[in-house]
Amino acid sequence: MTPSIRSGKTIKATVMNVAVLALMTTAVVGCNRGIKPVVNDPVKLMQIAQPISVLQPVFNVDVGNKKASKKDPLALQVGYDNAQIVTASRGGDLMGFDNAGQRLWSLNVSDQITGGVALDSLSQTAVISTRGGKVMAFDSSTGAKRWEQQLSGSVLAPALIANNRVILSANDGFLHGLSLQTGQPVWQFATQVPAISIRGAAAPTLLDDKTALLATADGRLHAITTDSGLPQWSRRIGVGMGSSEVERMSDVDGMPIVDNNQLFAISYSGQLIGIDLASRQVMFVNELASLKAVAVNNQQVIGTSLDGKVVAYNRSNGQILWESNVLAYRELTNPVMIGNYIAIGDLDGVVHLFDPATGNIVSRVQTKGALTNLQVQGSRLMTQSTSGQVAIWQLAR
Template sequence: MTPSMRSRKTIKATVMHVAVLALMTTAVVGCNRGIKPVVNEPVKLVQIAQPISLLQPVFNVSVDNKKAIKQDPLSLQVGYDNEQLVVASRGGDIIGFDNTGKRLWSINIGKPITGGVTVDAFSQTAIVSTRDGQVLAFDTTTGAKRWEQQLSGSVLTPALITNNRVILSANDGFLHGLSLQTGQSVWQFATQVPAISIRGTAAPVLLDAKTALLATADGRLHAITADNGLPQWSRRIGVGMGSSEIERMSDVDGMPIVDSNQLFAISYSGQLIAIDLASRQVMFVQELASLKALAVNNKQVIASSLDGKVVAYDRRTGQKLWENDALAYRKLTNPVMIGNHIAVGDLEGVVHLFDPATGTIVSRVQTKGALTTLQVKNNRLLTQSTSGQVAMWQVAR
């Protein structure tokens, strides 16, 4: 058996373990026969020998109550521009803060919010979406509602605002383009919905000034003109292998990354792909499974895998540069670049900072509650935990 064949079998086994484990857990709850699936316990953290101070806190606030926290474990992301943050809670609160954490306004829409917040600084508009597929726009300075629109399915990720369009990916396979000014539907784009997929969708991103890039549950990337929803191209990157629908799951739930005319994306079925956008040719494919967005710097593309590894590859050749398994099974967030270091969060609210040259953990900061997504805006790190803690850090001086 060749090394590449062993690697493919390892990836497939990892993906199958996670999928079957989820289904086994559901079956046990339903039939109550006392069957206990094997669960990999998260590794315990090892103290850093000589930690260095890399991040200093800007503020930390709580936006959820205990009742709201139990409603939905989905990730909620913070909307942020240079001067203001807009934060949503699972209980339906939408709160405006200045960049020091001072509360400016607060409203409650009476429905659970699922898609986080997107802020457009130019139009001073914040967009949120709800569990029942409602999309709402608010004035970021006052909290006044500007419009609302009902979609065919719920939206589980933040919108993309570009070219006077609000672009959203719904969990029923439809992509929507709405007018930023009125909320009116301008276009819809239907994608194939597999019979079984992971709950969640990737947030749409800009491919270029006029084109949105959307990843879907069938393992594809779609490039669509933002203004009118016309398809430009489509490419499959997730390829599930096997005889069952579970084995063939190929979701792309991690937001694709576009940087320096290169496109990077990763799938649940175990393909990390790099594409040269000038030629639209594949630069490399590496076998790694993840549901989280990638991070890039000048030399590397960095991923957090399903089983809790943090791995760095050369962004041009795909050569593996280092791998760190010190956070195995700790339900890692997406990696991000903050300052000159890589940050990854975990299920205990710890943010770990890695030296990108060696892959060594050199620093940590702590918040309260499990982290699902990290964001970096204007060189500040933003987190919102599942327990409702919103925190901001900046690079220490």
């Protein structure tokens, strides 16, 4: 994905690392001294010596992306449960499918969709957000509209639906808790908004049954009760260093990962942190800059860096187990675990499957368009490209 800077008006910038972005932004909004950034070409893919079959295609549909921008791709994701699939396009199209790929309904929300899809299987509710700051809820089985709510800012990440609340992080720094049944505001929580930040946001996630975890553009994590929005604790994750506001950007745009009473988060400014939730003690802090969430398995934390490096760490102490540069500058997605493999997407729509023991690529599958985000539910991997291609793969048996 190509990040862009948010500072009142949006300034576009292609970046491969923090230093390059600082130079680019200086060239655009500074004194215009003709500084040109060094943009590295993506490495060419090497042929896999002995590829194995890991994923089998089960669903593929073009949902359209009429208003997409290559300079400002948004990480829309698929709403999925065991019975339904709900997709959204940048152009405002919302579609519902059954798991066999049969389209059940479709509609257009008359605005660009910027956040979604969040799908709650219990209430059969699909939630999306628009560029104009509207949050809309639909019956996921029929497409019937249930409610609409106007927020103070637009939402750039899927909502969290939990405990009869729809929880969202808006780009004006406000965190919102809405009623799942009516969409009415229940609580609001204000966070600090830096003068300059990366355009994007981390999706909220659950810390435990009653607490939501939200990451913000100032590099912090906030733990807030889902029902009433009461703050439980806040911790700084990203720490930007430098003389300019650009160099001090510390966004946490990758969703924090909570697993086995441990918390892992990564920042744009280059901090990967592991926290033991039982003791609230930091287990490790390592240097890795990313806008993408990490993945975890029983032994490892896996991250993808801004310049296309893939690194696996020991999840207990942060020791580097292996690192790979074979996908350098290929604008990697977040890594996810699918079965016993690590899946990572890239700018050409290729999903690479890594062996977590060796760090070697053992398989690939292909879709159309650049990938920005991967999702896994059970034994299925879901992707949506910036060109609007939705694909679902099943783990081979």
